[in-house]
Amino acid sequence: MRALLNGVNNCLLTIRIQIILKEDIMMVFDKVVEMLADYTDVDTENVTEESTFDDLGLDSLDTVELIMGIEDEFGVSIEMSSDFKTVGSVVKYIEDNME
Amino acid sequence: MSFTITGTGKSVPAQIVTNDMLTDFLDTSDEWITERTGIKTRHIIENESLLEHAAEAAKEAISDAGLAPEDIDAVICSTLQGDFVSPSLSCLVSKEVGIKTGRMLDVNMGCCGFVYALDAADSYIMSGRAEKVLVVCAEHLTKMADWTDRGTCVLFGDGAGAVVVEKSDTMTDFVLDIDGNSEPLNVLGYGSNCPYSEKSDRGYLKMSGQEIFKFAVSSITTDIKNILKKNSLTVDDISHFVLHQANLRIISFAQQRLKLSDEKVPHNVEEYGNTSSASIPLVLDDLNKNGKLKKGAKIVLSAFGAGLSRGACVIEWGK
Numbered sequence: 265m266r267a268l269l270n271g272v273n274n275c276l277l278t279i280r281i282q283i284i285l286k287e288d289i290m291m292v293f294d295k296v297v298e299m300l301a302d303y304t305d306v307d308t309e310n311v312t313e314e315s316t317f318d319d320l321g322l323d324s325l326d327t328v329e330l331i332m333g334i335e336d337e338f339g340v341s342i343e344m345s346s347d348f349k350t351v352g353s354v355v356k357y358i359e360d361n362m363e
Numbered sequence: 364m365s366f367t368i369t370g371t372g373k374s375v376p377a378q379i380v381t382n383d384m385l386t387d388f389l390d391t392s393d394e395w396i397t398e399r400t401g402i403k404t405r406h407i408i409e410n411e412s413l414l415e416h417a418a419e420a421a422k423e424a425i426s427d428a429g430l431a432p433e434d435i436d437a438v439i440c441s442t443l444q445g446d447f448v449s450p451s452l453s454c455l456v457s458k459e460v461g462i463k464t465g466r467m468l469d470v471n472m473g474c475c476g477f478v479y480a481l482d483a484a485d486s487y488i489m490s491g492r493a494e495k496v497l498v499v500c501a502e503h504l505t506k507m508a509d510w511t512d513r514g515t516c517v518l519f520g521d522g523a524g525a526v527v528v529e530k531s532d533t534m535t536d537f538v539l540d541i542d543g544n545s546e547p548l549n550v551l552g553y554g555s556n557c558p559y560s561e562k563s564d565r566g567y568l569k570m571s572g573q574e575i576f577k578f579a580v581s582s583i584t585t586d587i588k589n590i591l592k593k594n595s596l597t598v599d600d601i602s603h604f605v606l607h608q609a610n611l612r613i614i615s616f617a618q619q620r621l622k623l624s625d626e627k628v629p630h631n632v633e634e635y636g637n638t639s640s641a642s643i644p645l646v647l648d649d650l651n652k653n654g655k656l657k658k659g660a661k662i663v664l665s666a667f668g669a670g671l672s673r674g675a676c677v678i679e680w681g682k
Contacts, residue, residue: 323399325612328576332616344574 292338292362293355299333300351313352320351330354338362365485366496367531367681370430371648372423374416375406375522375635382517389513396517401611405520405636407505412446416523417501418459420644424525425460427651427682430495432460435527437493438467439483441476441500441640443507443550445469456499466493473548474607474668475539476500476640478676481528481664482537488530499525500640507550509567518610519568520636524644533679534661538589541670547571547578548669576613582667583617586675590663594677598623602660602680603650607667608632608642629655639668656680 297308304311304320311320317327331342334354340361348354381404382393396402408416417440425432438453445452453467466487472479477500484496501523508516551566583606591597604627606614611632618628629646638645643664650656658680665675 324573325399325576328573328580329616332577332580344571344577 292358293351295337296334296351296355296358299330299337303330311351313350313355315351316349317351318349334358365530365533365535366481366488366528367533367679368526368647369529369681370424370426370428370527371644371651372420372425372427372525373523373645373648374419374423375520375645376408376411376416378407378409379404380407385517389510389517391513391517399610399612400518401614401630401633402518402636403633405505406522408503408521413442413501413503413521413523414446414452414455414459416521417442417445417452417456417499417525420501420523420525421456421460421497421499424499424527425497428495428527428529430527432462434495435462435497436464436466437484437487437496438462438464439470439480439496439498440467441470441472441480441498442502443471443473443476443504443639445501446503448553452499452501456501462497464493472640472668472672472674473670474609474637474639474642475666475670475672475674476668477524477643478537478664478666478674479539479672480640481535481676481678482539482674484528485535485537488528494530496528497525498528498644499523500644502639502641504568504637504639507568509569512567514572515568515570518637520638522635522638522641522645524638524641524648526644526647529681531679531681533659533681534594535676535678536590536594537674537676538586538593539672539674540586541672544671545669547574547671550669576610578671578673579607579609579613579667580617580620582673583613583665583675584620586673587621587663587665590675590677596661596677598627600661601627601663601677602656604628604663604665605643605646605650606630606665608635608646609637609667640666651682656682658682 382396440453451469487493504519510516550568554565660680667673
């Protein structure tokens, strides 16, 4: 019985952590989209994780400027050797490196 | 305390190449180039020697300083490569101009060459070895670019800028740094057909655009903040911030991050393109000849380039 309760507790805890992480992920995504607004004419409501910077009208240097702004905002350091083609790729990088 | 600038000079090729002219053989456009770089024209050596431009700039700087060639007691030439790998450009310029001293050297610190050359001039003066140093930056970059690569060849131009620096009690300070990476920006050598070594061909200039852009903006921002802090100065104390003229987007973004006004950030990359170490002295000459600099004005220079190298300095104008 106790083992069963422990099992349920752990499960709920895991679900709770996943929800919090998911919320964090959403916050990072929202913040990146907010910062994108300075560089694109596209309505930010239409931006998804699959949106490419190319589609959004950012040239290669706009992308670097955006990434430098993201570095300042999230306190991460981003190597330009990584290939950032989509909004999702940047969001994932931030979470993987954010403490 | 060590030196101040007392004269400037420049010489750029007569051949001017516009963005539209490049579309004759490159898949590019004036719009693309202008949007990404701000560059509209570049001056390109046609059949004259780089020495001619270096010597012309040198003579102008010496005359502007109110001196004669015999008064110069050290020469530093910054160049990626002169007309010859050897002898050095310093030797050839000195003979051409009529300079008598034997104290000279060429410096190759990429686009940072002018700042590093000033640092070396500073040490000549502080050690008492010289009092009037000629610094010439002469670049024939277009011969190193790959003119089939539309991403790089459109960026570069040729030219020479020179200054005379003289011993003084005014302030100078430098911040310099390198990381030793060749991958993001390099020009390979001229190749070999030696039967005892691995065969190699010449290589053209290669650059990782996004990485260099980021490095450039970070360097300018950090180095300028550091040089000001080190010397208890603020942006308001500085008359002009003269940045290496690689790309107008770099200059604008750095200016934005440092919150500098337009009057304090002169640029001529639109006309000359990226002339490597000659770019800063070309701006200084423009400012000087247009009467924009007052005696005692504090100027901050900031450059970045292959090495990857970075350097900034604060100096006082002496004319």
